[in-house]
Amino acid sequence: AAHPREPAPITRFRSYLKINTAHPNPDYTTAVKYLTAIASTIPTLRIKIIYLTTLEKPLLLLTLAGSDPSLPAVLFNSHLDSVPVESSKWLHDPFGAHLSPEDGKIYARGAQDDKCIGMQYLEAIKELKGNLDFSPLRTVHVSYVPDEEIGGFDGMAKFVESEEFKELNIGFVMDEGQASPSDEFRVFYADRTPWHMVIKANGLPGHGSRMYENCAMENMMKSIEVITKFRDSQFDLVKAGLAANSEVISVNPVFLKAGTPSPTGFVMNMQPSEVEAGFDIRLPPTADPDLLMRRITEEWAPAWRNMTYEITKKGVLRDYLGRPLLTPTNDSNPWWSVFEQAIAKAGGKLTKPEILASTTDARFMRQRGIPTLGFSPMKNTPILLHDHNEFLKDSVYLDGIKVYKHIIKSLSSFNGTSSSY
Numbered sequence: 001a002a003h004p005r006e007p008a009p010i011t012r013f014r015s016y017l018k019i020n021t022a023h024p025n026p027d028y029t030t031a032v033k034y035l036t037a038i039a040s041t042i043p044t045l046r047i048k049i050i051y052l053t054t055l056e057k058p059l060l061l062l063t064l065a066g067s068d069p070s071l072p073a074v075l076f077n078s079h080l081d082s083v084p085v086e087s088s089k090w091l092h093d094p095f096g097a098h099l100s101p102e103d104g105k106i107y108a109r110g111a112q113d114d115k116c117i118g119m120q121y122l123e124a125i126k127e128l129k130g131n132l133d134f135s136p137l138r139t140v141h142v143s144y145v146p147d148e149e150i151g152g153f154d155g156m157a158k159f160v161e162s163e164e165f166k167e168l169n170i171g172f173v174m175d176e177g178q179a180s181p182s183d184e185f186r187v188f189y190a191d192r193t194p195w196h197m198v199i200k201a202n203g204l205p206g207h208g209s210r211m212y213e214n215c216a217m218e219n220m221m222k223s224i225e226v227i228t229k230f231r232d233s234q235f236d237l238v239k240a241g242l243a244a245n246s247e248v249i250s251v252n253p254v255f256l257k258a259g260t261p262s263p264t265g266f267v268m269n270m271q272p273s274e275v276e277a278g279f280d281i282r283l284p285p286t287a288d289p290d291l292l293m294r295r296i297t298e299e300w301a302p303a304w305r306n307m308t309y310e311i312t313k314k315g316v317l318r319d320y321l322g323r324p325l326l327t328p329t330n331d332s333n334p335w336w337s338v339f340e341q342a343i344a345k346a347g348g349k350l351t352k353p354e355i356l357a358s359t360t361d362a363r364f365m366r367q368r369g370i371p372t373l374g375f376s377p378m379k380n381t382p383i384l385l386h387d388h389n390e391f392l393k394d395s396v397y398l399d400g401i402k403v404y405k406h407i408i409k410s411l412s413s414f415n416g417t418s419s420s421y
């Protein structure tokens with residue numbers, strides 16, 4: 001049961017966190033039901049559930065109509081799903097939303113990524129409608145989308161292609177950002193683009209005692225050496241302070257697969273004829289994709305070394321006009337100034353706008369030329385997305401609601417022109 005003095009927004013946040021929407025079996029239905037129940041307590045808020053694929057993957061769209069529907073609308077987006085957990089490595093049940101009484105930390109998968117913002121949008125609108133009889137000039141939409149963590153293909157990617165989305169006439173989007181360990185908020189104007197690369201080495205099988213050329217492991221080890229050298233070259237730029245983490249190409253091994261299993265582990269005296277390795281690659285918006293492809297075909301997985309590769313490109317680098325996927329954070333983008341001023345009004349400070357090291361659904365909006373900022377109001381908070389013991393402090397969460405009240409008010413009452421950037 002809730003502590004008698006636990007603020008209602010904290011109880012509601014914890015309830016949302018207790019709904020297990022982690023892959024591979026996210027319970028979207030319960031999450032959408034829960035959000036809908038809260039939304040239905042807010043006067044005039046329209047509720048729509050959109051099925052882009054199956055009934056198991058709903059998208060929830062909440063709408064607060066503006067007084068001038070001819071003006072482009074503002075969209076606040078978050079995703080319903082989370083990445084999986086290794087429960088045994090957590091201090092508390094990742095779906096228990098444990099609230100630590102001594103420091104106010106709420107432990108849960110999704111506490112930072114990104115159920116916090118989803119509920120904060122809703123709480124901010126609830127408070128604006130409740131106390132101030134708020135009526136925005138521009139229409140405000142809030143979306144809760146499925147499948148962000150697995151690429152967004154049955155989620156935001158489909159949504160932005162739909163007639164429904166086009167009819168919303170979205171002029172500006174706020175999506176998730178990342179926690180800030182300092183006392184200043186972080187804001188993101190671009191994401192990196194993910195490529196999933198699996199390389200495969202083939203070679204001659206043989207007795208575990210033999211030394212011979214062209215075994216699969218040897219071919220793979222050579223590739224790993226070359227890839228490691230490239231990885232070091234990028235990492236060195238970061239270590240030397242010449243580039244941020246998110247400004248270089250990262251290539252990190254995520255799985256290795258080889259060998260013949262036996263009841264006690266692996267057969268030890270056989271050299272395998274096939275080896276596979278998977279890599280998470282992230283390209284900043286300025287990267288040259290052709291150059292990287294050349295590296296892969298000529299050095300990382302060359303056919304002459306009996307290597308093959310498969311690359312799944314989970315995003316593009318250019319928008320529909322051929323521009324890099326960046327949202328300007330200067331006077332050329334009037335939404336930027338409105339956002340900046342809203343943060344100042346909320347008493348907050350911003351660090352220099354950054355590229356996000358990871359990837360969000362924002363790329364699908366930027367691809368369509370819609371200016372989109374990544375922002376999650378979590379300052380003085382360690383970055384714990386996808387990590388064990390993900391938590392958010394109750395005080396930080398509540399402060400974030402206040403910040404969004406300013407942002408929603410400012411953006412929805414912006415009466416300037418915003419046709420393009």
Ligand code: MET
Pocket residue numbers: 148149150151152194314358359360
């Ligand atoms: C593969 S699409 C992005 C999924 C997730 N948000 C990530 O950055 O890893």
Ligand SMILES: [Zn+2]
Pocket residue numbers: 083113149385386
């Ligand atoms: Zn994530």
Ligand SMILES: [Zn+2]
Pocket residue numbers: 079113114148176360
């Ligand atoms: Zn996320």
